[in-house]
Amino acid sequence: MISRIGKTFKELKNKGRKAFIPYIMAGDPSLDKTKEVVLLFEECGADIVELGVPFSDPLADGPTIQRASERALKNGVTLRKAISLVKDIRQMTQIPIVLMTYFNPVFKYGVENFIKDAKIAGVDGVIIPDLPPDEAEDFIKLSREAALDTIFLLAPTSTEDRIKKVIKASKGFIYYISVTGITGTTLLLDGSMEVLISKIKRYTDKPVAVGFGVSTPEEASAVARVSDGVIVGSAIVKKLYESPDELRRYILSLREAIK
Amino acid sequence: MPALKELEEAFFYSKKDRDFQRKLEQLQKTYIGRPTPLYFASRLTEHLSGAKIYLKREDLAHTGAHKINNAVGQVLIAKNIGKKRVIAETGAGQHGVATATAAALAGLECEIYMGSEDMKRQALNVFRMRLLGAKVTEVATGSRTLKDAINEALRDWTTNVLSTHYVLGTVFGPHPFPLMVRDFQSVIGRETKRQIIDAEGGLPDYLIACVGGGSNAMGLFYEFLNEDVKMIGVEAGGKGIETGEHAARFAGGSIGVFQGCMSYLLQDDDGNVLGTHSVSAGLDYASIGPEHPYLRDTGRVRYTYATDDEALSAFELLSRTEGIIPALESAHALAEVVKLAPGLSKDEVIVVNLSGRGDKDVQHVARIKGIYL
Numbered sequence: 001m002i003s004r005i006g007k008t009f010k011e012l013k014n015k016g017r018k019a020f021i022p023y024i025m026a027g028d029p030s031l032d033k034t035k036e037v038v039l040l041f042e043e044c045g046a047d048i049v050e051l052g053v054p055f056s057d058p059l060a061d062g063p064t065i066q067r068a069s070e071r072a073l074k075n076g077v078t079l080r081k082a083i084s085l086v087k088d089i090r091q092m093t094q095i096p097i098v099l100m101t102y103f104n105p106v107f108k109y110g111v112e113n114f115i116k117d118a119k120i121a122g123v124d125g126v127i128i129p130d131l132p133p134d135e136a137e138d139f140i141k142l143s144r145e146a147a148l149d150t151i152f153l154l155a156p157t158s159t160e161d162r163i164k165k166v167i168k169a170s171k172g173f174i175y176y177i178s179v180t181g182i183t184g185t186t187l188l189l190d191g192s193m194e195v196l197i198s199k200i201k202r203y204t205d206k207p208v209a210v211g212f213g214v215s216t217p218e219e220a221s222a223v224a225r226v227s228d229g230v231i232v233g234s235a236i237v238k239k240l241y242e243s244p245d246e247l248r249r250y251i252l253s254l255r256e257a258i259k
Numbered sequence: 260m261p262a263l264k265e266l267e268e269a270f271f272y273s274k275k276d277r278d279f280q281r282k283l284e285q286l287q288k289t290y291i292g293r294p295t296p297l298y299f300a301s302r303l304t305e306h307l308s309g310a311k312i313y314l315k316r317e318d319l320a321h322t323g324a325h326k327i328n329n330a331v332g333q334v335l336i337a338k339n340i341g342k343k344r345v346i347a348e349t350g351a352g353q354h355g356v357a358t359a360t361a362a363a364l365a366g367l368e369c370e371i372y373m374g375s376e377d378m379k380r381q382a383l384n385v386f387r388m389r390l391l392g393a394k395v396t397e398v399a400t401g402s403r404t405l406k407d408a409i410n411e412a413l414r415d416w417t418t419n420v421l422s423t424h425y426v427l428g429t430v431f432g433p434h435p436f437p438l439m440v441r442d443f444q445s446v447i448g449r450e451t452k453r454q455i456i457d458a459e460g461g462l463p464d465y466l467i468a469c470v471g472g473g474s475n476a477m478g479l480f481y482e483f484l485n486e487d488v489k490m491i492g493v494e495a496g497g498k499g500i501e502t503g504e505h506a507a508r509f510a511g512g513s514i515g516v517f518q519g520c521m522s523y524l525l526q527d528d529d530g531n532v533l534g535t536h537s538v539s540a541g542l543d544y545a546s547i548g549p550e551h552p553y554l555r556d557t558g559r560v561r562y563t564y565a566t567d568d569e570a571l572s573a574f575e576l577l578s579r580t581e582g583i584i585p586a587l588e589s590a591h592a593l594a595e596v597v598k599l600a601p602g603l604s605k606d607e608v609i610v611v612n613l614s615g616r617g618d619k620d621v622q623h624v625a626r627i628k629g630i631y632l
Contacts, residue, residue, distance in 0.1 A: 056531035057401060057410050057517070060417075066400050078529040104516045108530030130519070157420060159261050181418030 003149050004096045004124050005172035008047050009207040009228060019173075019229030020220075020258040021209055022236050022251060023050040023100070025068040027077030029241075031085050035092075037240065037247070042095045044251040050127070050231060053082045053101035060129040062184030064234040068241065079105040079114070083121045090122035098125040098151060098172070106139075115142045125149030125172040133169035140169055151175050156196055163200055173207040173229065174200065178214065184234030187213035187223075194226040217257035224258040262420045267435040269340045274442070279335065286331055290364065291321045293328075293446065297454035297610070302580040303596075310464065310603035312596060314583070314613045315451050315479065322357050324586065324615030325447060325475045330357035330426055332443035334365045337424035344368040344419070347426040348412040350377055350405035350471075351540035351588070352384025353615055354428030359393035361426075369393040372411040374404040377540055384619055402534045405544050409518055429472025430548035433519035437548055444478025451610055452482050459608055465599065466490045468612040469591040470562065471506070471541050473548035475614035484559065491599070492551060493591045495537035496564035504536035507564040508547045509555060515546070522549040538567035538627070539587035539620070565594035573597055574617065574624065586615030587623070 002010070012019055022041045026034050034051075041049050054072035058065060079101055086097055099118060106114045106128065118126065126148060131139065133152050143150045149172030154163060157180055166174060178193055179185045197208055210223045211231030223230045232254055239250050273279040287293040296319065300312045317325040330347075337345050345362050346369070349355030355371040362369035371388050375397045378385050388395050401407035409432075416425040430437040430444075455463050466483060468476035470492040480490050497505030505511060508523040515524030517532060525533040525545040537543040554560040565573070573593035578584045585593060592611050600609060617624075625632050 057406065059410055059413055059518070062414075063400070070400070073531065078531075080529065104524070104526065104532070105530035107516050108526065108528070130516075157261050162261070179418075180420055182414045185418065 001147065003147060003172055004094070005048060005098070005149050008096055009173060012047065018224040018227065018258050019047040019207070019209060020045065020255050021048045021050055021229055021231040022046050022254070023052060023231060023233035024240070025052040025054060025065060025072050025237055026082040026085055027054060027072035027075045028068040028237070029071065030075060031077065031081065034085060035089055038089055038095070039092060040248060041251060042093050044248065045255040046095065046251070047229070048096040048098060050098045050100055050233070051082065051086065053079050053099060053105065055102040055105060058102065060182055062182040062234060064184045064238050068237045079109055083117050083123065086123050087121040096124040097122065098127060099123050100127040100129070103128050103131045111139055112142055115146045115148055119146045119148050123148065125151050127151045127153070127175060129153060133165045136169060144171070153177055154200060156180055156192065164203060167200070167204045167206060170206060173209045174204070175231070176200065176208050176210045176227065177212045178210050178223070179212055181212070183212050185213045187215070187219050189219065189222050193223070197226055217253045220254050221257040221259070230258050262416070263433055263435065265340060266336070266424070269336050270435050270439045273336055273339065279339065283332060283335060287446065291327050291331065292319060294450040294454070295319050297451060297458065299458065300581050303577065304600070306576070306580050307597065307600040309600040309605065310607040310609045311605070312600060313455065313458070313463070313608065313610045315447060315610060317447060317475065317612060317614045318583070318585065318589070318616035322353070322360050323618065324353040324357065325444060325478060326354045326357035326428060327360065328446055328478070329428065329440050329443040329474060330354065330361040331364070333424065333426045333439070334358070334361035334367065337426070338365050338367065340424070342367070342422060342424040344370070344423045345426050346370045346372065346412050346415050346423055347428060348372050348405065348408035349428065350408065350543060351619060352377070352381040352388070353541060353619070355393070355395070356384055356387050356391070358426045358428070359388045359391035362393065363391050370415070371395050372398050372408040372415070374402070374408050375399045376403040377405065377408070380540055380623060381619060383622070405540070406518070406532065413518065429474040430477045430550060431472045431518065431520060431546065437520070437550060440474050441477045441481055441550070444474050445481040447475070447478035447612065448480060448482030451479060455608070455610060462486055462488050463608040463610045464489060464603070465607070465609040467493065467592045467595050467609060469493045469542060469588050469614060470547060470551060471495070471544050471588060473551045475612050477548065477550060479612045480554070480560065490560040491595055492560055492562045493595045494562060494564040495539060495542035495591060496566040496569070497536040497538070499566055500564070505564070506535040506537045506543050506545070508545070509562045510564055517546050520549050522546050523552050538570060539591065541586070541588040542591060563595060565591040569594040571624065571627065574620070583613070584617035584621070585613055586617050587620045589614045
């Protein structure tokens with residue numbers, strides 16, 4: 001059966017459009033606010049929502065999301081609470097939701113229980129940036145059984161062997177990191193991204209969404225032209241923290257740019 | 260990940276590469292000052308009136324701790340694979356100083372990440388690193404200590420992976436680091452074996468070492484794993500396990516996955532990593548090199564802990580009885596000797612790894628005693 005994420009990409013493809021995937025950290029500044037922002041994302045035309053789970057040591061994240069993670073942890077937000085939040089949000093919307101969490105909270109929760117609870121709550125897919133596919137056999141197998149999408153990451157430095165592994169392990173979409181490094185890094189739009197994405201596309205027709213470093217509508221538009229979807233994280237988290245009043249207009253401008 | 264693969268290949272190549280091995284041996288001899296002495300601590304032995312106590316004097320290695328053994332090895336590999344820059348994390352500053360030293364020796368650019376809390380505690384080492392030409396970058400996120408410095412170094416490495424090698428300072432992290440660091444530190448145990456046979460005509464009864472990440476312990480133990488020698492690893496008991504303020508992963512932790520490896524970890528019920536405490540910055544870390552749980556679970560090595568107070572008292576004891584000021588890290592191993600030796604017979608032999616010298620801790624200890632220098 002095709003997943004909700006798969007269906008979203010398919011419909012977009014038929015319309016010749018690209019996915020807009022905004023990110024938000026669960027519990028920053030509060031779980032109620034997160035719910036409100038997820039609904040705002042949908043209202044502004046987002047296709048999929050990426051929901052961050054706070055962690056004490058967010059290795060793949062830059063300073064903006066690190067600080068959001070610290071704030072959320074201070075508010076007592078945990079993986080368990082993030083899953084409950086999804087359950088709560090599901091009363092209001094059916095927009096596909098992808099959880100981004102580090103592996104240790106999942107490990108401590110118990111991989112099997114996590115997948116079960118996430119699925120019941122209405123989570124559609126999971127990204128675990130510090131779990132490479134070689135180490136993810138159980139996680140992939142159990143997720144397939146539960147029909148939960150597993151999204152793995154590729155970087156500009158990924159070898160051919162790696163690309164093939166990630167393609168095989170990924171379901172829903174493939175997350176292409178636009179730059180080597182961490183979230184919120186400056187994006188380089190020099191044409192190399194197009195080359196690398198077409199390299200991935202040689203082996204698969206699974207959708208490829210690009211994240212890490214996209215912050216302006218111009219960048220989003222450029223990235224949309226060469227990929228199947230655009231993920232915007234740090235810039236949204238920053239806007240929500242520094243000038244929440246401008247968030248709606250900013251989200252709309254991104255949506256407008258991603259065609 | 261391609262970087263780990265490249266590193267693994269370069270490391271295995273270096274083991275067979277005669278030029279590399281010759282160069283490493285030459286530097287160990289003429290630059291690091293190896294072999295370091297194995298010293299019979301007669302006054303300490305007399306004081307405790309039990310087993311004979313020998314100290315493996317890693318404190319006499321260049322830069323004052325065993326950390327240089329690994330730093331020089333990794334920097335040589337980095338240079339061989341064409342890296343222009345090395346980075347490292349540091350807690351107490353010893354590994355940062357060792358890496359900055361090795362980078363200066365090899366003519367590589369060097370950046371050291373250090374938690375802002377640790378920078379305050381170890382201001383002297385910060386200045387030493389800068390003197391050696393390294394850039395010291397403050398890490399002001401998370402708990403602002405060693406684990407956060409590792410996070411930041413890993414972030415740097417993923418960003419600058421093409422030009423940069425990450426000199427991880429202990430037997431932790433993703434493969435091949437635990438293996439490679441053990442390999443560079445195992446010179447400690449190889450020398451000790453020769454030296455104790457020369458001195459005593461046989462193997463020791465006990466080996467004792469402190470365990471933060473666990474590299475000095477692995478370095479001493481590895482050569483003896485298949486011998487009939489008892490081994491004890493000593494973690495930081497901080498203010499006591501019951502207070503929650505400690506870094507005793509075996510006594511207070513559970514299995515977790517952190518910074519690229521699975522091991523014992525001090526964590527809460529939701530899998531977030533807990534803050535740790537130890538009087539010694541070098542042992543103040545939430546996880547432990549993954550080979551130690553293996554050695555513990557197979558019963559090969561016994562692990563215990565020493566509290567801040569026990570370590571401080573051993574710190575003073577060695578200073579007074581032997582004229583050797585140990586690093587606070589090593590003082591944890593000595594605290595176990597103080598407990599163990601009196602109950603053993605006079606013909607039994609203990610070798611304790613004196614992994615570093617205490618100059619860096621003098622100010623800190625003075626402050627604890629209420630003396631402001």
